[in-house]
Every structure is written in structure tokens, then in C-alpha cells.
Amino acid sequence: MREARTVVTEGLWSIGELAKRAGATVKTVRYYSERGLLPEAGRSAGGHRRYGPGALERLRLIRSLRALGLPVPEVERVLARDEALEEVVSDRLRQLGSELAALRWREASLRLLRDCPAGDRVEQVRLLGAVAVPPDTAALVRFWRRVLPARLPRRVASTVLDAVVPRPPAEPSPAQVLGFARLHALVSDPGLDRPEARPAQPLPAGEYRPAVLYEGLAEAYALAATELGAGRDVRDGGALDCFVGAYAHARGETDSADFRRALVPLLARADGPVITRYWKLAGGLFAPGEPVLGVLHHHLSVALRQDVGMRGD
Template sequence: MWSIGELAGRAGVTVKTVRFYSDRGLLPEAGRSAGGHRRYGPEALDRLRLIRSLRTLDLPVPDVGRVLEEQDVLEDVIAGQLRELGSQLAALRWRDAALRLVRDCAPEERPERLRLVGAVTAPPSTDALARFWRRWLPPRLPARVVETVLDRTVPQPPEDPEPGQVLAFARMHAFVTVPCEGGDRAQPAAHRSGEGLRPAVLYEGLDEAYALAGPELRAGRVPRDGEALDCFVAAYARSGGTRDTPAFRRGLRGVLASDPRIDRYWQLAAEVFGPDHTTAGAAHDWLLGALDAQVTGSAA
């Protein structure tokens, strides 16, 4: 049986450390001396060394207790710590890029940049962007359709951002947090249609059309007829319960041309997504160009 001082000496720690873990139930005593002093058996040394190893990995004391009681939870505890560490590293990388953004700009630009980056957390949350799109979309869309749209429209902050991406994301955040002028008039016409419109059908079809337009854009092709345009028009026709005809395409061209635009959002989103990503806004514009070229060519 060892005294608390003997155990501390063998483990290379202070008496205060042994007492701390004993008081929290992590290091049970084997007994007490006649004078009431703590006594520990040899197994306490291995347990104390394990505690120190876990604490060296920065595991919180409650998690250390869980591991000591049930060894098979160690993997879950480590996974949780890795997630937390990943979040901390992402925050540090974001702060690094934000600091370089402010450091490397002209003095007259610093007040605005400080205001913009100061309005977002590190790493930033995409909640404000998601709320913007939930307001923009037609009401009562199925959850699966909303999630598909959000995946296409809300860029996730880069893991290792460049200063320009920090600025673009901060500007996006500012853009979506300003109240939209015009109320319902700021929504696309298809969102304001009366009875008979099936918005879920529209957005599922648009998602497919955007995916088809992506390779065309990446290849640098000019807007043209083809599968992507047909899919795009069919989405609007099916959602309204009508047929895809030349007259329908002419009417659709006029309706879409008068829709409100959020070009600034898509410009900023392209910077955040990066050069290898085709935004839904760019795909939509390409398809509008293809429709316009087709209708104009047909008229001629």
C-alpha cells in the first residue's frame, strides 16, 4: 500500500494532482491508514498513468471518467474530440485568411472589410443563406426538394479559404440579411402563379436541367439547343400542367426575362464555390440564353 506521496512520486506527478483525480472519483483509494490518510494499491499507478495519457490528449475529465468505466467508449470519445478539433482548426484558418484580407488592403478599404468580416462567425455559419433561400422558394415545398435546392445554392465555407473567398462570403452574408424590396413582387413569376402550379415538379426538373447545362458551361459552349434546354422547358411545362410547344416557349421566354434577378448573389457564390463549380445561377443564365436564341431563331 502506498501513501499519496509515494504514488505521486512513482507516477512523476504532484500530490495535488493525485488528490484532484481522487476527489473526482477517477482514482479510487484502496483504503485509509490508522491516521486517516489515503492509501493506494499498485493498480492505481497504471490507472493514474492512463488518466494522464488521456488528459494529454486534452480529453475533458468527464470523458476520461467514461473511458475508465467503459473502455469501449474510447473510440467515440476520440471521434468527438477530432470533430471539435476540426472545427477549431477551421476557425483558425478562417481567421488567418480574414486577417490577411484586412492587412493587405488599402487603408480606405479597411473599415468596410472589418465591418463585413466582423458580421460573420469563424468559421462562418450558412444559416443566413439558407433562410434567404427558404424565403425565396415557393411555400410548402417538400423537405427533400428544399434540401436539394439548398445543396445547389448555399456554398459551404472552404476548409482552407483564400482572403478573397472570405470577403465574398462576408458580402454574401450582408446581401442576404438586407430585407428584400418589393415583397411578393421580388419572387419569380412561377412562385406567384395561381392554382395548378406544382412547384416541386418545377424544382426537381430545374435541378436536372442545371446538371445537364453544367458540362456545356465548363466546355465553354455558347447557349444552344439540346437536352439541357429541353429539360429546362419541360420542367416549367410539367409544373403548369401544359404541353411544351413553340408557343409555350415564346411565352416562357417573356415570363423568365421579366423575373427579378439576384446576379450579385451568384457572382459572390461563384467566388466561394471556386472555379471548378458551376453555380445554379450560371446554369440558369445559360439556359435562358439557349431559350432566347432558339425563340429568336424561330421567329426569324
């Protein structure tokens, strides 16, 4: 025998009345009710839902959360557990950050295409289309992992990657969007997989200790950045000596005039066209004031050539 349903209607509202009080549509109220998000205070004689002030308060909360862009499943999480609100808000902020980065990147890309010469648009569309939005640096990291010595300790490799891989600007200019797209195309070129096309190692393989070299170079670059920032020559504060010393110590040799002369062609071979092109494209992607290792390396290499020339006179 079916149990009799308790009928409670006094002071309660129908679904239409609740919708009117909340300024919502009946369809919206019915949707949230069917998902179990609105507490029922009773049923009419005909079995229709009836709602009280608690449902109105809950409905207003739901609509506020939805107005903040939270999807319904996330709203359900918040209603089920009060402490979930902080988690949901943090997650949504991360999502919004990614969405905003993508919008800024698309805006700069569209401005680039709008303002570029008509004859360049097809090529630039192709370049831009090969880059994820918002962009990531996975291709750049893979490129440098092929360039760096296999025996480089993970800790040192991680430090080097942080220094040589530029982060995509949060608010890129059209020029930066194009520069990043060209950089991505450079490091993604399948031709780099050919042995003859790969960038050369900084010193002959098997003839040096990679960790010693890269740790020494990090110190030399830091000194060079200080000297250049102060408007001084990189030879004035010991940056050049530190630079050459890094290569000498890595090979178990001492810094000498003969070693410096021998180092010049090794650096020229390592600084091949691919690496040179990389730094030309990457230079504009680093934050203002952030040291660009390619620029610092260039200054030190030029200073070394000048030093060798002076010593040879």
C-alpha cells in the same frame, strides 16, 4: 464506538511518492484522488492515503487522456466504462473539427484584414463580425425558403436547397471569407422583407405546378453541366429544350416559338438584382468542379434569348 481503521503501508506510496513516480505534481495527484479516480490501497496510521502500482497505472492513463485534450468529466466516463472510450473519442473528434474550422476561418479573416486597403478595413470588420465562426448557412437557407414557392413539396425543396446553398469552405481563402460575409449580408438585409424587394417567383403565382418545374429544371441543369463540361453549347445536347420544357410542362403548355418568346421576359424578371448578386457572390464558394446552378441557369437563359432572336429573324 469508532471502528479501527486497518493500516496498510508496506510496499505502498504516499501521495508525494506517487506523484514523483508519475512525474506529476502533488496537487495534480491530490485533485484526481479527491475526485475518486485513483484507487487507494490503504491508509497510514495517521489516516493518509497510500497507493500501489494500480494507482500509478491509472494516473498514467488519466494523463494520457488529458494530453489528448479530453476534459476531466470525459476521462471519468472512460474510466467508469471501458466502451465509453470510442464514444468520447468520436465526440472529441467532432469538437476538434469545429474548432479547426473556426481557426482556419479566423486565420483567413485576419489575412484579409491585413492585406486589404486601409480604407476598406472598417467595412470588412463589420461584415466579418456579422458572421458566426465557424460560419453556418442558416441565413442563406432562410433566404431561399422565402424565394421558393410555398407549395413546393418538402422533398423537392430540400433538394433545391442543397444545390443553391454553398457550404462554407473547410479551408477558406481570404477572398472566400469576404465573399461569404458579403453573401450573408445580402440575404440578411431587412429590406428584403418589403414585398417590392423580394425576388420574383420564376413564374406567376398560381399559374404553374412548382414540383413539376423544379424537377424539370434539375434535369435541365444536369444536362447543361454535362454539355458545358465537354465544351459544347447547351443547345447541342438538349439542355435548352429540357429547360424550356420544364417551364412549359409546369404551366400545362407545350414548347413553342410563342412560348419561348413569352418566357424570356419572365426569366428576366425572376433573375432580378438580388438573385444576380447572390450568384456572383456564391459562385466562388462552391467546391471546384461542383455545378453552380446560377451559372448553369445563366447559360440556359442566354441560349434561350439567342434562340428566340434566331427564330425571330
